[in-house]
Amino acid sequence: MAITNNGSATYEGLGKDGKGHVSTGSGALSAQPYGFNTRFEDAPGTNPEELIAAAHASCFTMALSFKLAEAGYSDGNLTTDAKVSLEKQDGGFTVTKSALHCKGKIDGIDKAKFEEIAADAKENCPISRLLDCEITLETTFEG
Incomplete structure (x- = not known):
């Protein structure tokens, strides 16, 4: 029996100028922001x-x-x-x-x-x- 969970991500724009949102199927994370600035520049959001x-x-x-x-x-x-x-x-x-x-x-x-x-x-x-x-x-x- 496999247990399957899901998450999703969107990214609008491309490269450094793009902005994304990440969510989990459970709703624990809902449209949390992520992008170049949250990954490499300590901006608010996740990565x-x-x-x-x-x-x-x-x-x-x-x-x-x-x-x-x-x-x-x-x-x-x-x-x-x-x-x-x-x-x-x-x-x-x-x-x-x-x-x-x-x-x-x-x-x-x-x-x-x-x-x-x-x-x-x-x-x-x-x-x-x-x-x-x-x-x-x-x-x-x-x-």
Whole structure:
């Protein structure tokens, strides 16, 4: 069984002068502005790399939560930040890295076990598996 979700984007005008809007099928994002200025000039709005970062952070955090529950842990908190890097390479732009930083406070677990489970979640979350770039993970553990 495949789970299918959707998003959409429009772009009016071309190149640097164009302006776009991005939406999700759920309505969580609705006509959010994006364009050259939101991607390269810090204008208000979003950009594809920011959306990938949010997707990766949320997917990894959910995967880690499920891995911890499967290992018998039942209480805690997880917070993940993702930084997605876009670099000019070979005449074009490429997403080269997604750096995850996860803070965890899990009752009854030690730091080594938390890091082991987090590493497994990083390798196996669906967005990590999708991305064709370097993925790093740094953890902060509060016992």
